[in-house]
Amino acid sequence: VEKASLRQGRCSRPPDRAAVHGRPALEHYFKDRFAASRFRFSFTFSDIQLAGDIAFERLAYTALAWPAGGGPAVEDAGKGLHVYRRQSDGSWKLVLDIWNSDRPAEPRR
Amino acid sequence: VEKASLRQGRCSRPPDRAAVHGRPALEHYFKDRFAASRFRFSFTFSDIQLAGDIAFERLAYTALAWPAGGGPAVEDAGKGLHVYRRQSDGSWKLVLDIWNSDRPAEPRR
Numbered sequence: 001v002e003k004a005s006l007r008q009g010r011c012s013r014p015p016d017r018a019a020v021h022g023r024p025a026l027e028h029y030f031k032d033r034f035a036a037s038r039f040r041f042s043f044t045f046s047d048i049q050l051a052g053d054i055a056f057e058r059l060a061y062t063a064l065a066w067p068a069g070g071g072p073a074v075e076d077a078g079k080g081l082h083v084y085r086r087q088s089d090g091s092w093k094l095v096l097d098i099w100n101s102d103r104p105a106e107p108r109r
Numbered sequence: 110v111e112k113a114s115l116r117q118g119r120c121s122r123p124p125d126r127a128a129v130h131g132r133p134a135l136e137h138y139f140k141d142r143f144a145a146s147r148f149r150f151s152f153t154f155s156d157i158q159l160a161g162d163i164a165f166e167r168l169a170y171t172a173l174a175w176p177a178g179g180g181p182a183v184e185d186a187g188k189g190l191h192v193y194r195r196q197s198d199g200s201w202k203l204v205l206d207i208w209n210s211d212r213p214a215e216p217r218r
Contacts (some may be wrong), residue, residue: 106215
């Protein structure tokens with residue numbers, strides 16, 4: 001999956017797990033995420049740079065996640081990079097996204 | 110710092126902390142990292158796409174980190190994205206890098 005071409009669809013690179021590549025895998029990933037928690041996202045920064053048929057966007061976000069099983073909301077703040085490619089019809093398509101948290105992590109076991 | 114232009118120098122976006130922007134801040138950041146641990150990195154995947162004066166590289170890595178204070182090495186594996194910009198002299202300069210781990214995180218407190 002990692003080595004698949006971007007021509008084969010969007011490649012998402014979330015923290016704390018392997019890359020997710022292509023529409024079926026992405027649908028599965030986001031369905032699981034949204035089943036586990038309800039989210040409220042705010043994008044707090046965006047800077048887009050154009051280079052021919054590619055655009056890349058630095059962004060920052062804050063998020064609140066309410067676990068589906070109850071309990072207090074978990075706060076997060078982080079940053080990411082989105083890469084868009086202009087399609088033959090002139091529209092822009094997200095082809096790659098990667099992000100990580102600004103918050104200190106607990107040490108990994 | 111977050112909102113500074115990429116014209117003002119490389120913007121690194123490490124996990125678990127805020128973005129690091131510009132040479133003095135980057136020197137400080139990497140000096141601290143290399144003082145805290147000795148690292149061995151292997152890049153296990155690279156795919157570079159060109160778009161005019163921009164190149165972006167998907168990559169994956171494995172890493173071993175030996176804490177300076179002793180103790181067992183910590184293993185990591187992850188993925189990242191590097192953005193390079195062609196300079197007026199034809200050379201390529203890393204202007205943005207972001208990465209994250211593939212390993213499950215401990216829940217944040």
